[in-house]
Amino acid sequence: MAKDYSKYFTTPSIKDARKRKTKETLTIDYNDYYNIKGFGKNKTYRIETFGCQANEADTEKISGILEQLEFTESKTLEHADLILLNTCAVRENAENRVFGELGRLKQFKKNNPDLILGVCGCMPQEEKVTNRILKKFQYVDLVFGTHNIYKLPQYLETVILSKERVIEVFSEEGNIVENMPRIRENTKKAWVNIMFGCDEFCTYCIVPYTRGKERSRLPEHVKEEVKELILEGYQEITLLGQNVNSYGNDFTDIDYKFSDLLTDLHEMDIARIRFTTSHPKDFNLETVKILSKGGNLMPYIHLPVQSGSNEVLKRMNRKYTKESYLELVRNIYKYIPTASLTTDIIVGFPGETEEQFQETLDLVKECKFEGAYTFIYSKREGTPAEHYEDNVTMEEKKQHLYKLNKIVNDGYLRGTKRFEGKIVKVLVDGFSKNNDAILAGYTENNKLVNFSGDASLIGTFVEVKVTTAKTWFMLGEQVG
Ligand code: SAH
Ligand code: SF4
Numbered sequence: 001m002a003k004d005y006s007k008y009f010t011t012p013s014i015k016d017a018r019k020r021k022t023k024e025t026l027t028i029d030y031n032d033y034y035n036i037k038g039f040g041k042n043k044t045y046r047i048e049t050f051g052c053q054a055n056e057a058d059t060e061k062i063s064g065i066l067e068q069l070e071f072t073e074s075k076t077l078e079h080a081d082l083i084l085l086n087t088c089a090v091r092e093n094a095e096n097r098v099f100g101e102l103g104r105l106k107q108f109k110k111n112n113p114d115l116i117l118g119v120c121g122c123m124p125q126e127e128k129v130t131n132r133i134l135k136k137f138q139y140v141d142l143v144f145g146t147h148n149i150y151k152l153p154q155y156l157e158t159v160i161l162s163k164e165r166v167i168e169v170f171s172e173e174g175n176i177v178e179n180m181p182r183i184r185e186n187t188k189k190a191w192v193n194i195m196f197g198c199d200e201f202c203t204y205c206i207v208p209y210t211r212g213k214e215r216s217r218l219p220e221h222v223k224e225e226v227k228e229l230i231l232e233g234y235q236e237i238t239l240l241g242q243n244v245n246s247y248g249n250d251f252t253d254i255d256y257k258f259s260d261l262l263t264d265l266h267e268m269d270i271a272r273i274r275f276t277t278s279h280p281k282d283f284n285l286e287t288v289k290i291l292s293k294g295g296n297l298m299p300y301i302h303l304p305v306q307s308g309s310n311e312v313l314k315r316m317n318r319k320y321t322k323e324s325y326l327e328l329v330r331n332i333y334k335y336i337p338t339a340s341l342t343t344d345i346i347v348g349f350p351g352e353t354e355e356q357f358q359e360t361l362d363l364v365k366e367c368k369f370e371g372a373y374t375f376i377y378s379k380r381e382g383t384p385a386e387h388y389e390d391n392v393t394m395e396e397k398k399q400h401l402y403k404l405n406k407i408v409n410d411g412y413l414r415g416t417k418r419f420e421g422k423i424v425k426v427l428v429d430g431f432s433k434n435n436d437a438i439l440a441g442y443t444e445n446n447k448l449v450n451f452s453g454d455a456s457l458i459g460t461f462v463e464v465k466v467t468t469a470k471t472w473f474m475l476g477e478q479v480g
């Protein structure tokens, strides 16, 4: 039997999600929740994360809130009292995985009626998803979106104490929420949000609707967080935003851009700085020049191109051309000769012709990418491309993906081969997945290296001589 709806019942609307509202910074004081602190005592939680780095960073905030309420993490789903699915809406297969998991969890609910099951993240931001959950997955107790994570204590209070169902998804939201507690996944590498949302509206993409207006965190808040991370012994930070190169464009009373932030962070005592994701249209020469200073600014840039055809780029609303992209790449290699570049590519965008696909292959070769995430276009409800005529068959799209991946894989190998015989600096993450005697870590260029060594090296920097380059990783030996 479905539970009653509580005082919280707000469903999303794609129409409202198109609106952009003025930015506000909310600073949450979790002491406000003193009355319900402790109600997670003797209860465990488990969060399954399906999405990108922004989604992973959100999971860390949700864990932070739950642990403030004194929930503890369960190592398994089976034993958890609270299960949250932190979802991704970017492609249909990501969504199908979540619906599959929800189906599987129905049995868990049957076995344990006290289990609290929640869905959050990007999928609930879609009208059709929340409606489907309301209709078909009535055993879900809690649904919230990307804008109201900070309200989780109130929601849980309602679900647990009043035994009511909570559905609250805000569509139109321009807030930045500071001061959320956080349990970070890693003790040496940290995500640092520098901005939220996206205003690009690439015609295929759902993110501007699920994440709201683009809004930058104040530089002092970002720098304060990095200072704290340094004190806690973190070695590497990754600055997060859907388009980090437009950082600061929304500031009205200060003139402070991504290049300024990099300049300031470059002076700070953090060993490694990475960032993702870059948008080619906003990646200016000034930023390239600052990155060329090296030091803690890592020579690795993820620069999604999506397509090598001007016609397709135009219909994708990417706002750059093949020529301007190639010029940016040339500048990156000119100023940062050791740089590794990776990209994202969509094949089978509606109406993409054989010639246009060929242009993408040519561009991939020319850019000497050392890796790429490649996707078959997935239609997203509510986006402009949903209505574009698509006469490319799935068979053709799959063939294109296969052809593209072959070239991309050559790039991966070229990217590791160039380090054969060289000494690289590795931040050791831990033991390799398949072998407890072998350590694994990443180089400055973001290449995975395996080498033998003992546990005391975990979390430290080690100089490793690369002996063998494979497509997806390198093997090496510790030197010195
Ligand atoms: N903001 C980032 C990444 C967003 S999503 C950027 O602009 O690069 C990550 C990648 O998913 C995108 O770069 C794109 O290649 C892919 N993607 C987004 N929407 C998609 C869709 N509808 N179908 C297939 N791939 C998609
Ligand atoms: Fe999506 Fe484009 Fe924004 Fe990236 S920049 S999140 S692809 S709309």
Ligand code: F3S
Pocket (backbone or CB within 6 Å): 050, 051, 052, 053, 054, 055, 087, 088, 089, 090, 121, 122, 206, 207, 210, 211
């Ligand atoms: Fe997915 Fe949302 Fe990230 S749709 S890619 S989890 S911003």
